[in-house]
Amino acid sequence: MEMQKDLIVGGVELKWDLNSGQVLFEGGDVVFFWVSAMKTFFDTINEITGEEATNLVLEATGFRQGIIVGEGFKEMKEINTSNVVEWLSNTYVPAGWGYVSVEEMNVNTKNFTLYIQDDWEYKMNKLGSEEKQGIFVPAHYAGVFTGLFGSNFWYKIIKYQNESNPYTVVEYFPSVMSIQQNIRRLASRQEDKHIQELESLVAEKTNMLQDLVKELSSPMIPVLEGIVVVPLIGRYDENRAEDLINNTLNNLPKYHTRYVLLDLTGLNKDISPYTAELIDKLGSAARLLGVEVILVGISAELAMVITETMTRLKKYECLQTLQHGIYYALGKSGKSIV
Incomplete structure (x- = not known):
């Protein structure tokens, strides 16, 4: 009985070793998850940390994962600005990330406009009762470009996929903006919020004390x-x-x-x-x-x-x-x- 399965999809090599339980995607270990399982994972993060912190976690995680992918494939495929269009689609479509295509590209400024359709995060958000918009996948591609070109990229979402828009459209561009800055800003906002809550509590207790002093004085x-x-x-x-x-x-x-x-x-x-x-x-x-x-x-x-x-x-x-x-x-x- 053959215990190893090899498959080439869109130029991407996939291997299954049924003896060891190992799954390889272009030579690297991968794990498959149902979209519903990923939703449970994301919902748990949101339940513990709150929506604002969850969004930052998803953005930071997607971005940093993208850097790993970009740096890895840059060495394997010798990817540059001219062949990034073909590589993106060939790599991410076989991996179950939905359709992705670079529709606009400025070679000189390294600006990219991606059209993303039916990615796993979009499907995951559709399973929920509340309509949410993707943040992990758009940030992931910013990390990919950062890893590919060795300089920081950021993104701007032009529109999200919905019943009216068949694609999520995202612009990517070189930027001094970094995920570390976003993390520091969130930490600062949370600290400010905590200080405001303490100040409000102090003011409330002070007013109560002043009223008590008036009664006793x-x-x-x-x-x-x-x-x-x-x-x-x-x-x-x-x-x-x-x-x-x-x-x-x-x-x-x-x-x-x-x-x-x-x-x-x-x-x-x-x-x-x-x-x-x-x-x-x-x-x-x-x-x-x-x-x-x-x-x-x-x-x-x-x-x-x-x-x-x-x-x-x-x-x-x-x-x-x-x-x-x-x-x-x-x-x-x-x-x-x-």
């Missing part, structure tokens, strides 16, 4: 009828100061307030001129509404600061503890705790 605590406590905590900038004043003044009528105890315990001696101005501004505005402001939580250190550098606060009743402030406000109201 100017609370009003009603302790007894007509008496509320407003604790001051930390440093105050323009935004926090505005929130404190607006929130306090707007809620005074709600509690029928007569006395506001500004608790400075959370400031310790860390009271800036800006904070002192804020206290005075709030006290003056409250007075116009018939409300008296009393400063409580005055430590020894804070008392020294107010005496030496913030004399405007001396006009307010200042008491050592919140408890003293409550007793004082009650006494002025003619009430006491029994």
